[in-house]
Amino acid sequence: MRADALKSRISIGTALHYLVLAAVSVLMLVPFLWMVSTSLKEPAKIFVFPPEFIPSPVRWANYAEVLKTTPFHIFYFNSVYIAVLVTVGTCFFASLAGYSFARIPFAGRNVVFLLLLSTMMIPTEATSIPMFLFMRTIGLVNTHVPLIVLPIFGAGGIFGVFVMRQFFIAMPKDLEEAAMIDGCSRLRTFFDVMLPMAKPALASLTIFTFLTCWNDFFDPLIFINDRLLMTLPLALSLFTDEAGTAWHLLMSASVMATVPLLLVFFLAQKQFIEGVAMTGLKE
């Protein structure tokens, strides 16, 4: 009798457990399903009540229409190449500096590191006005240069330095010393010995930097006016105004902007989640 009561209490607990998780998961996934569903609807069906969850007929032409009426592939290309350059640049310069701060006892090291660290919190929004005027003076407004240079050498890069330094500090010194005794220069020791060992930290930094850059909105909004230079988020946000209630087209565009990254995420979700957990305290 008592065992039974206990058992049913446990199973009620477990059921509740699943219920809460399922409810939240549904809340997370419904917007995506609704997005996909709408992206395949005929314009007239959008306002139909009761709502059609599975559109009939399925209208793939919405996607073709978005691709035909907007230079979507160019937005895509802009977003991808900027994010790739920023990620590669951040990983390179941040690990170079991180290694130096961790392992090379140069004069002034600690002071410089603390100074860098203390500026990591400066919000881009606070420096964006002078930065805009500066870029305008040297003719770089409405180019991709600020979108690439600012994250690599700005607050994002400094965050990378911090992550890489923490990693290099924890690494054993033997290999590095052996390489140096064998006559390797610092630079070769760094590239041939240290950097290959830093792969886990680099993976986290890559994921974090790529995501941050891919989603960046404020900087593109400020620096880019030409439609053909826009990144995906910026183009989509302005598309919202133009499209008005043409939700089927907006949702097609949103699906196209979302799905590739989500596919990559599903393939490597362990690395993604761990990478974000490791570096995630930033945002």
Place this chain on the structure above:
Amino acid sequence: MAATSLRKRPLAREANITGWLFVAPMVLGFLVLLIAPLVTAFYMSLTDWPLLGDAKFVGFDNYRAIAADAAFWKVLGNTFYFAAGLVPLNIVLALLLAVLLAKPLRGMGLFRTAIFVPVMTSLIVWSIVWKYMFATDSGFINQILQLFGVQGPAWLYDAKLAMPAVIVTSVLKNVGLNMVLFIAALQQVPGHLYEAARIDGAGRTTQFFRITVPMITPTIFLTVIMTVIGSMKVFGQIFVMTQGGPGGATKVLVYYIWEKAFKLFEFGYASALAYILFFIILAFTLIQWQLRKRWVFHES
């Protein structure tokens, strides 16, 4: 003795040169892209700086004007309203989900993935989709309400409902991030503490409040502060969903800065606003650093 110092000196010089060379790009970036604009922004905040024409030094006039600007106080209130709604909801939900997912039951990985998916989605896309979810006549929420015979409100066009709608959107977007951080923290709690508590007859609730919460308090505090700082900078979702409306009900600090600087080109005034944002975030960062020092900074 003489031999070692002879050997040491070139090594130390080598270290100085290479060390500085390696950090040079970042230090240069730091000086040119962070420090210089930060100082310039402060100078600009003391000027009347139009888009064209010369800047005029006006001392603290901009700050005085801000203090007397009713719109600013409303914007600041909205920003704190957003934070006051977002932070507790986000943290409590993230913690609850983390505790639930930490149990070794079947299918937890699946739920974790589902809840993490919005983190992987662009904020702009997420906001567009939710703008549509909240749409008055064709939105998902009102369509569902109508199935139950309820006429849904115009969520994003109602001064009372717009901000809560934005808050819900933002919580769902980022709760997965904090959840993952909490899961990582929960895994650090030694299992024998729970065993001992069970032997002493502590129930699950007692265990949660007496063991789990105290053990992960450092993570909770850090996450709270980071979430507060993040919510002070809220912009993208407002830009997409409400454009600060209706009637300024969702106009937040960064939106106001952006509007003043890049729509109205009042660079001086906007710089002063930006400095206020900077100081608010600085204050929260200092709190965070104090906590970090006390709890988690095991630096060499």
